[in-house]
Amino acid sequence: MTKSTTFATFLIEIFTLIMAKYNFDLCIDRHGTQCKKIEVLKQDYGRDDLLPLWIADMDFAVCPEITQALVRRLADHPIYGYTCTYDAYWQSIIDWQRRRNGFDFTRDEVTFVAGIVTGLGLAVNFFTRPDDKIVIQQPVYHPFKDVIAGNGRVMVDNPLLPDQAGLYRMDLEGLERIFEHEHPRMLVLCNPHNPAGIAWPVDVLRQVARLAHKHGVIIFSDEIFGDLMLYGHKHTPMATVSDEAAAVTVTCGAPSKTFNIAGLKSSWCVVKNPELRQPFFRWIETNELCNANMTSIIATEAAYRHGEQWLDECLHYIEGNIDLIVQYCRQHLPGIVAVKPQAGFLMWLDCTGLGLEHEQVVDLFVNQARLALNEGSMFGPAGRCHMRLNVGTPRAVIQQALQRLHAALGS
Ligand SMILES: Cc1ncc(COP(=O)(O)O)c(C=O)c1O
8 A cells, every 4th residue: 555545544433433423332231131142041051151153143232313213203292003115115125125226116026024033934834835945145044044944945055156355256167057957936035145244246246137037947046235335346236236136036135234123124135036026925915924013114114314424434344343453464364364255244253273173262262261252053064153243333342352352362
């Protein structure tokens, strides 16, 4: 970097700090708030004296307009009867997706679902039959395989291939082989990809869509991290890359990760192709699976209408956490490579350089450093000797975690 770009970066940092409206440094005690991240530590990790850096929600206060909208509704009116969605709610989703991601859809093409995994369960049950094959690409968000197996479908893995940056690339030849020889009904795509936070390139998505279209495979595209793009990366919604993609894709997205409202269970599902959409949405409606919870729609509209600056500042803060971790690992934890994500607030730590067995790595983090991360093998075999770190937390917590890890490695 030249002197002038360093100075320019410095000026941008100062300007950003002066203009910042929200305080992401604030440490908020989440005890007593039904916070899963804390409450299940003893049950899942065997001890509760751990810094919780696992499940994917953030420790930041949501943007105040969300809280105000909820309080206004819950405190100012004493009846919480049956609730319906309303035009401004749908329009807030449509406007946000068009403006931020270039994803164009109409009111008819979108429905409510109470969570992305719920949406996946609905799609699996509607579009596939027991014993049908469904492809995933591990290491990947672990409920994908659980939904497939739990519904009596057969999971086929097309493992991702490691690339030089410590991220992964898709094995398109492997995918084509599976489509040709195993005749799966569905591919579950994680776009952007969790873990590791990969923004899939447009040409890769286009090739996947071409193959899926050719072989009659439906793509379920989980785009929950699509609004959490880092370092200038752009999110490409799968359904936008080609006509073939639009014809075969069922997209689920949400404001839940983006605005830290996962507990409210608010997601949406878009299907462009009427041949897929009409029977699917009719089935969802008949079974009242799209009946939204009152708080979820209120928070969603407030987030999409008023949350843009909060989100931009949040992403900037997350990038600061990531940069700190990458730097610290390079300097002080040479056996651990912290992979810089392109999206999301989950970092993939490659711990193979420690020369330990996977179980020893987990023991190091949990019992010696007293940190609760997700152990990598839950995402698939390639996740052995990897840990997934949630960096959506105040910097002081990150600093404490790094110091604990350093001390544990030193001992
Ligand atoms: C890729 C991915 N999809 C879906 C979810 C869960 O979404 P929901 O709570 O809406 O089911 C997560 C949560 O971590 C995730 O990482």
